[in-house]
Amino acid sequence: xxxxxxxxxxxxxxxxxxxxxxxxxxxxxxxxxxxxxxxxxxxxxxxxxxxxxxxxxxxxxxxxxxxxxxxxxxxxxxxxxxxxxxxxxxxxxxxxxxxxxxxxxxxxxxxxxxxxxxxxxxxxxxxxxxxxxxxxxxxxxxxxxxxxxxxxxxxxxxxxxxxxxxxxxxxxxx
Numbered sequence: 362x363x364x365x366x367x368x369x370x371x372x373x374x375x376x377x378x379x380x381x382x383x384x385x386x387x388x389x390x391x392x393x394x395x396x397x398x399x400x401x402x403x404x405x406x407x408x409x410x411x412x413x414x415x416x417x418x419x420x421x422x423x424x425x426x427x428x429x430x431x432x433x434x435x436x437x438x439x440x441x442x443x444x445x446x447x448x449x450x451x452x453x454x455x456x457x458x459x460x461x462x463x464x465x466x467x468x469x470x471x472x473x474x475x476x477x478x479x480x481x482x483x484x485x486x487x488x489x490x491x492x493x494x495x496x497x498x499x500x501x502x503x504x505x506x507x508x509x510x511x512x513x514x515x516x517x518x519x520x521x522x523x524x525x526x527x528x529x530x531x532x533x534x535x
Contacts, residue, residue, distance in 0.1 A: 363401045368445045372402060372453045402453060403461055405446050410468050412439050417475040425482030429532060432476060436503050437524045441517050444508060451504060473497070480535065487535045499531045 362383040366375045377398055378388030395401050416435035420428035440447050454465060476496035481487050487495075503524050508514060515523065 364405055364445050364449060367402065367449055367453065372398075372449070372456045399457055399461075402449065402457060406450055406454070406457075406461075406465065409439065409443070409446055409450055410465075412443075413472050414468070417472060420475060420479065425479045428479040429476070429483060432479065433499070433503075433525055433528045433532070434521075436500070437521050437528065440503050440506050441508075441520050441524065444506070447504065448507070480532065483532075484535050491535055495532060495535050498534075499528050502527050502531050 363375070363380045366379055366383055370379070375398075376388065377391050380398070380401065381388035381391045384391065391401075395404070412435065416432050420431050423431060454462060473493060473496055476499070477489060477492035480492040480495055481489065506520065506524055508520065
């Protein structure tokens, strides 16, 4: 509920009373569940990280090609299935306290490094710098998906297929 409000009106324009009303409680009732509005957004971002972290953890024991396949599938599915949350992450991260943004930067480094290591494992001639560029380009390509902006909407399954194909195209550069 709160994520939809943040997406529709923006994080700063959405008040606690709006969130409470959407949840069927009073605005102050929200504070029984979250100490402040920031905590709601951080909870959304933490859930995104848990999904990505689980894919990184599972990929560690796989051969590089399989690891990349798993991480691509997970990232694509996250963007398709949780479009509002991922859009909020990309748009509203700067709205949160610096200590939380620092945590996100550390998590991003872990995620990017996992992709870079898998890319280099698949292509040993690839440098770390090249692998990081390819990984970041892959993220941008996947994250650019916006079902609401498309006049010809794809089914979630077809969107996943197209995005996975695009990601593998980017990964094939090196």
